[in-house]
Every structure is written in structure tokens, then in C-alpha cells.
Amino acid sequence: MIESGIETGMAGEKKPEGWNRPPVIVPDGEGDLLEVAMGPHHPSTHGVFRMDVALDGERVIRLKPVFGYLHRNHEKIAEGISYLGSMPFTDRLDYMCPLTNNWAYALAVEKLVGQAVPERAEYLRVILGELTRFQNHAGSIGFLTQEMGASGTPLMYAFREREKILDLFEWLTGARMMCNYMRFGGCRVDATADWLEATRKVVAGLPGFVDEFEQLLRGNEILMARTQGVGILRRELAINAGVTGPMLRASGVDYDIRKVDGYGIYNRFNFRVPLGDHGDVYDRFMIRLLEMRESLKILEQALKEIPGGPVMDPKAKIRGFRPKPGEAYGRIESPKGELGFYLISDGSPNPYRYRVRPPSLINLTILEDMVLGQNVADVVVIFGSVDIVLGEVDR
Amino acid sequence: MLGEGILKGLAETARNFVGSYFSAERLTTVQYPEQRIAPIEATRDFPFLVYDGADWEAGLRCVACQICEKECPPKCIYIEKSTDKKPDALGKPQFYPARFDIDISVCMSCQICVEVCPFEAIKMDTEFELSTTDRFGGLLYDRKELAKSNEHYHKIHPTEAAAVDAHLAGEKAKADSKAKAAVAAAAAKAAASAAPPAGGGV
Amino acid sequence: MFANLDQIFVLLKQFVVGLLPASWQPVAGVVLCVAAIICVFPALFAITVLLERKGLGRMQNRYGPNRVGPYGILQPVADGIKSLTKEDIVPLSADAVVHFLAPVFLVVVVFLGYAVLPMGRNMTLVHMDAALLFYFSIGASTELSVFMAGWSSRNKYSLLGAMRAVAQMISYEVPLLMSSVAVVMITGSLSLDKIVAAQNQYTWGLPHWYIFTPWGFAGFVMFAIAATAETNRSPFDLPEGESELVAGYFTEYSGFKFAEFFLGEYVGMLSISGLGTTLFLGGWSSPLAVLGWVPSWFWFFSKVMLSMCVYIWLRGTLPRLRQDQLMNFAWKFVLPLTLLNLFVTAMWHFMSDGWERWVICSAILLLAYVVMGRSGMHREHFGPRRYRYAD
Numbered sequence: 001m002i003e004s005g006i007e008t009g010m011a012g013e014k015k016p017e018g019w020n021r022p023p024v025i026v027p028d029g030e031g032d033l034l035e036v037a038m039g040p041h042h043p044s045t046h047g048v049f050r051m052d053v054a055l056d057g058e059r060v061i062r063l064k065p066v067f068g069y070l071h072r073n074h075e076k077i078a079e080g081i082s083y084l085g086s087m088p089f090t091d092r093l094d095y096m097c098p099l100t101n102n103w104a105y106a107l108a109v110e111k112l113v114g115q116a117v118p119e120r121a122e123y124l125r126v127i128l129g130e131l132t133r134f135q136n137h138a139g140s141i142g143f144l145t146q147e148m149g150a151s152g153t154p155l156m157y158a159f160r161e162r163e164k165i166l167d168l169f170e171w172l173t174g175a176r177m178m179c180n181y182m183r184f185g186g187c188r189v190d191a192t193a194d195w196l197e198a199t200r201k202v203v204a205g206l207p208g209f210v211d212e213f214e215q216l217l218r219g220n221e222i223l224m225a226r227t228q229g230v231g232i233l234r235r236e237l238a239i240n241a242g243v244t245g246p247m248l249r250a251s252g253v254d255y256d257i258r259k260v261d262g263y264g265i266y267n268r269f270n271f272r273v274p275l276g277d278h279g280d281v282y283d284r285f286m287i288r289l290l291e292m293r294e295s296l297k298i299l300e301q302a303l304k305e306i307p308g309g310p311v312m313d314p315k316a317k318i319r320g321f322r323p324k325p326g327e328a329y330g331r332i333e334s335p336k337g338e339l340g341f342y343l344i345s346d347g348s349p350n351p352y353r354y355r356v357r358p359p360s361l362i363n364l365t366i367l368e369d370m371v372l373g374q375n376v377a378d379v380v381v382i383f384g385s386v387d388i389v390l391g392e393v394d395r
Numbered sequence: 396m397l398g399e400g401i402l403k404g405l406a407e408t409a410r411n412f413v414g415s416y417f418s419a420e421r422l423t424t425v426q427y428p429e430q431r432i433a434p435i436e437a438t439r440d441f442p443f444l445v446y447d448g449a450d451w452e453a454g455l456r457c458v459a460c461q462i463c464e465k466e467c468p469p470k471c472i473y474i475e476k477s478t479d480k481k482p483d484a485l486g487k488p489q490f491y492p493a494r495f496d497i498d499i500s501v502c503m504s505c506q507i508c509v510e511v512c513p514f515e516a517i518k519m520d521t522e523f524e525l526s527t528t529d530r531f532g533g534l535l536y537d538r539k540e541l542a543k544s545n546e547h548y549h550k551i552h553p554t555e556a557a558a559v560d561a562h563l564a565g566e567k568a569k570a571d572s573k574a575k576a577a578v579a580a581a582a583a584k585a586a587a588s589a590a591p592p593a594g595g596g597v
Numbered sequence: 598m599f600a601n602l603d604q605i606f607v608l609l610k611q612f613v614v615g616l617l618p619a620s621w622q623p624v625a626g627v628v629l630c631v632a633a634i635i636c637v638f639p640a641l642f643a644i645t646v647l648l649e650r651k652g653l654g655r656m657q658n659r660y661g662p663n664r665v666g667p668y669g670i671l672q673p674v675a676d677g678i679k680s681l682t683k684e685d686i687v688p689l690s691a692d693a694v695v696h697f698l699a700p701v702f703l704v705v706v707v708f709l710g711y712a713v714l715p716m717g718r719n720m721t722l723v724h725m726d727a728a729l730l731f732y733f734s735i736g737a738s739t740e741l742s743v744f745m746a747g748w749s750s751r752n753k754y755s756l757l758g759a760m761r762a763v764a765q766m767i768s769y770e771v772p773l774l775m776s777s778v779a780v781v782m783i784t785g786s787l788s789l790d791k792i793v794a795a796q797n798q799y800t801w802g803l804p805h806w807y808i809f810t811p812w813g814f815a816g817f818v819m820f821a822i823a824a825t826a827e828t829n830r831s832p833f834d835l836p837e838g839e840s841e842l843v844a845g846y847f848t849e850y851s852g853f854k855f856a857e858f859f860l861g862e863y864v865g866m867l868s869i870s871g872l873g874t875t876l877f878l879g880g881w882s883s884p885l886a887v888l889g890w891v892p893s894w895f896w897f898f899s900k901v902m903l904s905m906c907v908y909i910w911l912r913g914t915l916p917r918l919r920q921d922q923l924m925n926f927a928w929k930f931v932l933p934l935t936l937l938n939l940f941v942t943a944m945w946h947f948m949s950d951g952w953e954r955w956v957i958c959s960a961i962l963l964l965a966y967v968v969m970g971r972s973g974m975h976r977e978h979f980g981p982r983r984y985r986y987a988d
Contacts, residue, residue, distance in 0.1 A: 085468040088505035149917030156657035174439040180505045216407045219400030254987035272986035377919045397970030408914040415655040
């Protein structure tokens with residue numbers, strides 16, 4: 001092993017002892033490798049994320065992801081505040097999909113205390129969850145094409161539609177993104193008939209947008225050349241690594257928690273789960289596109305069938321409750337994958353242990369396997385296809 | 396055929412280019428700050444304290460129960476209870492906050508303080524252009540800066556304020572009728588205890 | 598009257614030069630023309646930059662720059678002032694002389710190309726018999742400045758970016774030349790003036806532009822692809838891609854030097870569009886015989902600006918090609934088609950005029966395009982896909 005530290009500065013002055021600069025370690029026999037650190041300041045890393053890549057010419061020999069730049073002690077904070085107080089912090093986990101994070105946490109606490117949810121609240125949860133999924137997938141596809149150099153055009157189209165959805169969120173919950181809307185036993189406020197009507201109008205306009213988006217992207221030869229055959233993830237590896245979400249389904253594994261668990265009232269809706277065959281980047285982003293269409297189907301059904309009634313169980317306590325000692329794991333199919341909350345209660349008003357299963361982090365663990373042997377220009381594309389959000393990876 | 400997808404993509408972009416001159420759907424920019432989007436009623440930014448009537452100190456609804464301070468997730472509220480009491484909207488003597496500070500640079504607009512307040516005393520404002528050049532306290536709002544009238548609340552959240560007013564009026568009516576019933580019962584008891592000596596004297 | 602309007606710049610130059618003593622007149626004439634070119638084309642560069650930003654904005658459902666001046670027309674001025682006032686950072690280990698010379702060299706070389714472009718009737722700066730040869734040799738020199746930039750920065754990433762850029766530019770020189778050779782074959786001369794004159798004829802009011810022939814259309818398409826790659830524009834802009842790893846040959850440049858590279862790139866784009874216009878779109882000739890009264894320089898500049906618009910349109914729509922795909926595309930697809938195009942051009946030349954040669958030449962080119970396209974797309978995992986749903 002050859003270790004070389006950097007002893008002199010730019011003007012030739014000698015640096016003091018213990019100067020904090022990591023040594024360049026070149027393992028034996030690999031003297032020709034080019035070691036590059038991509039990030040954390042990088043236009044394409046979806047946040048503060050670093051990848052230490054070792055290149056042999058253009059091919060990737062080794063990749064080490066380094067994250068933790070956005071660690072905010074979410075789980076530790078949750079141990080110090082009440083169950084209700086953690087709810088706004090869950091918004092900030094996967095900050096592209098706050099409502100689904102809220103839902104997963106509410107599900108976990110409801111399991112812990114044994115709280116039922118009224119039907120109208122379930123319908124509202126499904127509507128908001130699918131709207132979230134739609135805008136997340138649109139943004140994810142947009143960001144992928146932006147990284148491939150399409151100068152942001154599909155991204156702007158996706159964001160144009162996302163704005164409509166965010167306006168709906170603001171109308172109902174009070175905030176465009178950090179919604180803080182789900183509660184243990186239902187939803188915070190009821191949706192008015194006006195809101196439902198406006199949502200129906202927005203949802204009626206979205207299939208046209210998905211068609212336009214598809215026309216712009218699906219048959220584009222350059223896009224196909226950049227993404228097909230790139231970043232292949234085999235079925236067995238995906239299952240073994242615990243990958244979930246669109247990445248798993250693109251590798252051909254039929255596992256959608258909405259169908260497997262049937263949480264909420266998902267088993268009442270008629271929707272299909274698209275599967276890919278090749279497991280490459282093209283499959284992942286096409287699966288997201290197809291899932292956008294399926295979300296629209298669910299939305300149309302839910303908006304038609306939503307019943308009246310309360311959105312919160314009147315006897316449900318949102319604050320000041322002490323769950324009996326025990327544990328619960330609540331999971332949902334978030335747009336990124338399986339988002340789970342594991343809670344251990346010891347009878348006090350604060351949780352004893354609060355653990356988030358972040359889909360982005362677990363999907364990232366096989367990044368190295370996907371990029372080995374590929375071109376360095378593909379690293380960014382493959383990384384974009386995993387669709388991570390650093391808030392979730394680092395919590 | 397090779398090149399077809401590219402041509403379709405070019406057609407799509409051209410459609411957006413031409414469409415941006417004719418339809419607002421294809422040019423969605425709102426040129427802030429000259430143009431602004433119509434504010435949505437339910438929007439929430441930072442909290443404020445509601446007071447009834449004209450005098451903010453006397454009409455302040457907050458009774459310093461400190462529930463919002465306990466529930467606030469980032470702990471941005473700091474309350475000091477007073478030592479004396481003043482009558483509240485229902486006439487009952489209550490404590491009031493001698494000091495009520497919110498650090499809005501810490502506040503994350505989660506609205507939990509509003510949800511847990513039993514007295515409808517703290518609500519969410521809609522003002523977001525609050526930048527200041529004073530970094531050592533410019534964003535620390537004290538009781539006086541936070542107190543805004545019920546009329547202001549009606550202006551920014553009309554539906555919500557109407558519902559709150561109806562709820563408070565209902566509470567007041569209930570308290571009034573209970574008080575009236577108590578007075579009537581006391582009067583009846585006094586009358587009953589005063590009657591027998593008059594009847595027994597004959 | 599319109600003839601005067603058409604020749605207005607020529608007459609103006611003759612008037613100004615006439616004011617000077619006779620021995621100075623030839624030199625003064627040339628200096629005046631050069632000064633005019635140096636003023637006009639950077640102005641066009643400013644317009645193009647603004648057009649690009651606003652065009653991309655409109656394609657993306659947003660305004661482009663619109664704060665600096667009405668409709669943002671003063672934005673290029675603001676950009677210029679910004680780049681002039683920025684600190685000029687030269688890395689300590691960089692080769693200072695080469696570092697300084699690279700952008701200067703680029704700018705000088707791209708301006709040299711304008712010497713032979715016919716910008717209007719009688720408006721060519723230098724009449725050369727081998728004008729096309731001159732243009733291409735000058736154009737190839739731009740690659741040298743790219744390499745100088747990458748080399749002098751003494752930064753391995755810049756060097757890698759420069760080498761990739763040079764490889765790309767060299768690979769696309771060949772299709773660029775080959776597609777122009779077809780034009781030379783039909784015209785019989787390397788002189789750009791003669792090429793424009795050959796296209797300036799009308800049949801039934803429609804012009805004889807080479808783009809309206811099968812071989813000319815194919816040649817124009819390949820010329821356009823090669824020109825996009827030569828100037829490092831999207832979708833071939835990997836060497837300067839911001840979101841890629843290797844930052845590009847001009848990473849170490851800041852301030853005015855960066856502006857010079859930018860200027861060089863866009864002026865090069867204008868120049869090569871000018872060449873493409875001259876070779877395939879008839880140069881300064883008008884599209885319809887009835888419109889012949891419109892000044893010739895108006896047609897030339899409109900065609901050049903139209904090409905700029907197409908460049909911007911391509912940039913706004915297409916993602917970039919990866920380096921190896923870009924090279925594969927050049928050597929395995931574009932080059933064979935250009936060679937076939939030469940053959941088809943020869944056939945066209947020797948067949949007699951009539952509908953047969955149109956049909957046969959078009960058929961050969963179309964067949965070759967489809968066959969090569971299909972075979973190129975037959976790789977594992979490649980092709981349109983259908984997706985199944987879980988049951």
C-alpha cells in the first residue's frame with residue numbers, strides 16, 4: 001500500500017502536523033486508477049451525497065458512497081418529543097413526498113395503540129397518497145432527463161403539473177410541501193366539496209400530460225441509447241439486497257405493498273402493477289411512467305366513491321396519550337419503495353425507540369453493483385434512476 | 396424508423412414553444428413580486444396570538460396554559476406565566492402570559508400549537524415576507540408583536556374565523572346559561588329558606 | 598432601387614474607400630470589410646445568446662431573461678460586463694502562455710473562416726478558387742485551441758475533457774468534409790461563389806438549391822449532424838456537459854477568457870451555419886424567383902439565423918449522447934452514409950435529367966438509411982419495449 005499525504009500547500013509552504021487532509025491511498029497493482037470524488041457539491045447528486053469512484057480509463061472499478069451530510073438526528077429527536085410532535089418531522093424525511101411519510105407514521109402509531117380510521121379518512125389518504133406518487137414520479141423522470149442533458153425541458157413540464165397538485169395540497173392542508181396532515185385516527189381537517197371538485201378537474205387534465213410526456217421521452221432514440229442496457233439489476237440481487245419500489249418491479253419482481261398488505265382500502269381499487277423485464281434504467285423510468293397512469297386510475301375511482309362522514313374518530317387522542325408497552329411496524333408503498341416506521345413504546349408519552357426504514361438508503365446499497373464495469377458517464381444516470389432523496393437516506 | 400422518436404420529441408417542444416405565446420397553460424410563470432398568486436385561504440406561515448376587542452392586553456385569549464410550548468416540536472415557544480389573574484372572555488379570572496416569545500427562525504409552521512390550544516388563542520398568520528437585517532433577535536417575536544386582533548384573523552382566514560367565533564359564542568352561551576341556572580337555583584334556595592319562618596309565624 | 602438596396606454595403610464601402618488616396622484603397626477596402634465582420638458577427642452572437650435563453654425558456658414554459666432591458670435585450674450587455682469584471686484566475690501550475698493563448702487563438706481562427714463566405718451578391722471578402730479548402734483547414738484549427746486549453750490547465754480532468762472533445766471533433770470532420778465533397782462534385786468547383794451561383798437558378802419559380810435534391814437533402818442532414826458535433830452542441834456536448842464527471846476543457850478558465858471561449862463557440866456556430874447555407878441552402882439566393890427583389894444579404898442572414906434556431910431547438914429537446922455512442926454514431930453510421938451519398942451524387946450527375954434519377958437516388962438513400970438504422974439498433978436490450986402487468 002502506498003500512502004501519500006499532501007505535505008506542502010499551494011505556495012510551497014509546509015503544512016503543519018496532523019493537517020486534516022485525507023491521504024491518497026493507491027492500492028498495489030492499481031497505480032493507474034483515477035480516483036475521483038463526485039460530490040457533495042455536484043449538480044446531479046440529488047442532494048448532498050458523495051461517491052468515491054475509482055476509474056480505469058472510462059470504466060468504473062470501484063464506487064464507495066459516502067452519505068450523512070444531511071443527518072439531522074430525526075430518530076433521536078423523536079425519542080424526546082411526543083408521538084404527535086414527530087409528525088411534522090416525518091414530512092421532512094422524503095421531502096418530495098411528505099404525505100406518504102405522514103401516512104406511514106400514522107399507520108405505525110395506529111397499529112401501536114390499536115386505533116381504527118373512519119372510511120372517509122381512508123379515502124382521503126388514498127387520494128393524497130396517489131397524488132403524491134404522481135408528482136414524485138413526474139419529478140423523478142424529469143430529474144433523470146435533466147441529468148442526461150436534456151437541458152431541463154421535461155423537468156419543467158413535470159413541474160408545471162406538480163404545481164397544480166401542490167396548490168391542491170395547500171388548499172387542503174395549509175402547506176404546499178410540509179403538509180403535516182395525517183393524524184392517528186384519521187386526517188387533520190376534512191376536505192370540502194369544492195376541494196374534491198377541484199381535484200377532479202386537475203386529475204382529469206393529467207392523462208393528457210402523461211401522454212405528452214411519454215411522447216417526448218418514450219421513443220427518443222438518444223434516451224434509449226443512454227438508458228437501455230445500462231445499470232442492469234438482476235432479480236436475485238434485487239431481492240437479496242432488499243430493494244423495493246419501482247426499482248424492484250423494473251427487475252421483474254411482483255412486489256407492491258399496496259397489493260401485498262392491502263393497507264388502508266387499497267384492495268377496493270382496480271389497478272395493475274407494471275413489471276419490467278430487463279432491470280435497466282430505461283425499465284425503471286418506464287415503470288414510473290406507467291405507475292403514474294395507474295395512480296390516475298386509482299384517483300378517478302377514489303374521487304368518485306368517496307363517502308361522507310367524519311375524518312377523525314372523535315374518541316381518538318392525538319396528544320397526551322401513553323400507548324401500552326409494545327412495538328409496531330407500519331409500512332406503506334411510498335413512491336420510493338417500502339417506507340416503514342418501527343416504534344417501541346415503554347408506556348411513556350414519548351417513544352422508546354423510533355426507527356425509520358428508508359427505502360432510498362436501502363435501494364442505494366447496491367449502487368456499486370449496478371455501476372461496476374460501466375462508463376463513468378453512466379454513473380450519474382444510474383444514480384438518478386435509483387431516485388433517492390437525501391432527507392430519507394440520512395434522516 | 397430511426398429518428399422517429401427524436402422528431403416526435405422535437406414536435407412536442409415546438410408545440411410548447413408556440414403555445415407559450417398563446418395560452419397561459421404553456422407559460423405558467425407568475426412574475427413575482429410585480430404579480431402575485433391569489434393567496435389560498437388555508438395557507439399557514441407563522442403563529443400569532445388572537446385578542447378580542449380593542450385592547451390587546453386585556454382581550455388576549457391566551458391563558459398561559461403552556462400546552463403549545465410543550466407540544467411544539469422544535470421548541471420555539473417560550474412562555475412565562477403571570478403572577479396575577481385577569482378575567483377572560485367568559486368572565487373567569489385566568490392567568491395570562493407575562494412573556495410569550497416565538498422564534499420564527501426556528502418555527503417550522505407545523506401548526507401543532509394551533510391544534511392543541513384549548514382556548515383558540517393562537518392561530519396561523521399568512522405573512523411570509525418577514526426577512527429582517529437584524530440577525531440577533533429580529534426574528535424573535537414577543538407578545539406585543541404576536542398579538543393581532545380577531546378582525547385580522549377574520550380577514551386572513553374567514554371560514555376558519557367564523558367557525559371559531561361560532562364555537563366560542565356557543566361556549567359563552569353555555570357558560571351564561573349555566574351561570575343563569577346557578578343564580579336561579581341560588582335564588583330559589585334563598586327564597587325557600589326565607590319562606591318557612593314567615594309561614595310559621597301565624 | 599432594390600438593386601441598390603441589395604448592393605448597399607458594397608456601395609457604402611466604395612464610397613468610404615473612394616475618400617482615401619488611391620494607393621491606400623485596396624488595403625483600406627479590406628480593412629473596412631474585416632472591421633465590418635468583426636462588428637456584425639459578435640452582434641449576431643449577442644442576439645443568438647439572448648435568442649437561445651429566451652427560446653429555451655419558452656420551450657420550457659417560462660420566460661427567458663426579461664428583467665434587463667425590455668424583453669431582456671440588454672442581457673448580453675450585462676453578461677459581457679460581468680465576464681469582463683470577473684477575476685481572472687490562472688492556476689499556479691498552469692502553463693501561463695498557452696493558457697492565455699488558447700481562447701485568443703480560438704477567436705482568431707473562427708473569424709478567419711468568414712473571409713470566404715459569400716454573404717450577399719458581391720459581398721465575399723476574399724474571392725478564392727479553393728475557398729472551401731481554406732474554410733475547412735481553418736475550421737480544423739479550432740480543435741487545436743481546445744487541446745491547448747485542456748493541456749495548459751495541468752488538470753487531469755480538463756485534459757481528459759479536452760482529449761474527448763478533440764476526438765469528437767476529429768471524428769466528425771470526416772463526414773463534414775464528405776458531405777461537402779458531394780456539392781463540389783456537382784458544381785465542379787471549390788469556390789463558394791461558384792457554388793452559390795450554381796444554385797441561384799430557378800425552374801418554375803423554384804430554386805435549384807441542393808437541399809431539394811435527394812443527395813443534397815441527405816448531405817445536408819449529415820452536414821448538420823457533423824456541424825452540431827463540431828461545435829460541441831447538444832446532443833453532442835458531452836465534453837462540456839455540466840452534469841458529467843469530467844468537467845470539460847475550459848474548467849480552469851474564468852472571466853473574460855471564458856467569455857472568449859463562449860464567443861468562439863457561438864461565432865463558430867454562425868460560421869458553420871453560414872457554410873451550410875452556402876453549400877446546400879443556396880447562400881444568398883432567394884427561395885422564390887418572385888422574391889428576388891429582397892436584398893441578398895437579408896436572405897443569407899435569415900438562413901443563418903434560422904439554422905441557429907434549429908440548433909437551439911435541438912438543444913432544448915434532446916439529451917446528450919455518451920462519448921462512445923457519439924463516436925460509434927460518427928464512424929459506423931454517418932460516415933458510411935456519406936460515402937454512399939458520394940456514390941449517389943455521382944449517379945445523379947451522370948444520369949440524364951428526368952424523374953428516373955429522382956426516384957432511383959431517393960430509393961437508394963432511403964434504403965441505406967433504413968437498413969443501417971435497423972442494424973444499428975439491433976443490440977441486446979435495445980429497442981422499443983412493451984411492459985407486462987402483474988396479475
